[in-house]
Amino acid sequence: MCEANVYLIDKEGNEKxxxxxxxxxxxxxxxxxxxxxxxxxxxxxxxIKEMALVEHRIVLEEKD
Amino acid sequence: MCEANVYLIDKEGNEKxxxxxxxxxxxxxxxxxxxxxxxxxxxxxxxIKEMALVEHRIVLEEKD
Structure with missing residues (x-):
C-alpha cells in the first residue's frame, strides 16, 4: 500500500x-x-510544504 | 515503490x-x-487539485 504519513509543522516550528x-x-x-x-x-x-512519496512522508505547514 | 503519476489539467480542461x-x-x-x-x-x-496515493495518482491544475 502506498499511503503516506502526514506531519504538521505548527506556528512554533514544531513537527508532529x-x-x-x-x-x-x-x-x-x-x-x-x-x-x-x-x-x-x-x-x-x-x-503543503513538501512530499517525499517513496519515504511515505508529507509535510504540511500550519497557516493563519 | 510508492511513487505516483502526476497529471496536469490545462486551462482548456484537458488532462494529460x-x-x-x-x-x-x-x-x-x-x-x-x-x-x-x-x-x-x-x-x-x-x-494541487487532488491526490489519491493508493491509486498512485496526483492531479495538478494549471494556473496563470
Whole structure:
C-alpha cells in the first residue's frame, strides 16, 4: 500500500504526526482535507510544504 | 515503490500525463517542483487539485 504519513509543522516550528496512512489529500483555498485508508478524515488550515512519496512522508505547514 | 503519476489539467480542461513515477513534490507560491525516481525534474505553474496515493495518482491544475 502506498499511503503516506502526514506531519504538521505548527506556528512554533514544531513537527508532529497529524495522520497516518493517508490515501487522499484535497487542498482548497483555505485548508487541506486528508483521508486515510481507515476512512478517518481531518481538515487542517495548512499548506503543503513538501512530499517525499517513496519515504511515505508529507509535510504540511500550519497557516493563519 | 510508492511513487505516483502526476497529471496536469490545462486551462482548456484537458488532462494529460505530466510526469511518471514522481517521488518528490515541493510547492512554492507560484509553481510546483516535481522530481521522479529517475531524477527527472519538472517545474510547473500549477496548484494541487487532488491526490489519491493508493491509486498512485496526483492531479495538478494549471494556473496563470
Amino acid at each position: 504526526l497529524l495522520l497516518e496512512s493517508v490515501d487522499k489529500l484535497v487542498p482548497s483555498d483555505e485548508s487541506i482535507m486528508l483521508e486515510n485508508i481507515f476512512s478517518q478524515r481531518k481538515t487542517v488550515k495548512a499548506r | 500525463l505530466l510526469l511518471e513515477s514522481v517521488d518528490k513534490l515541493v510547492p512554492s507560491d507560484e509553481s510546483i517542483m516535481l522530481e521522479n525516481i529517475f531524477s527527472q525534474r519538472k517545474t510547473v505553474k500549477a496548484r
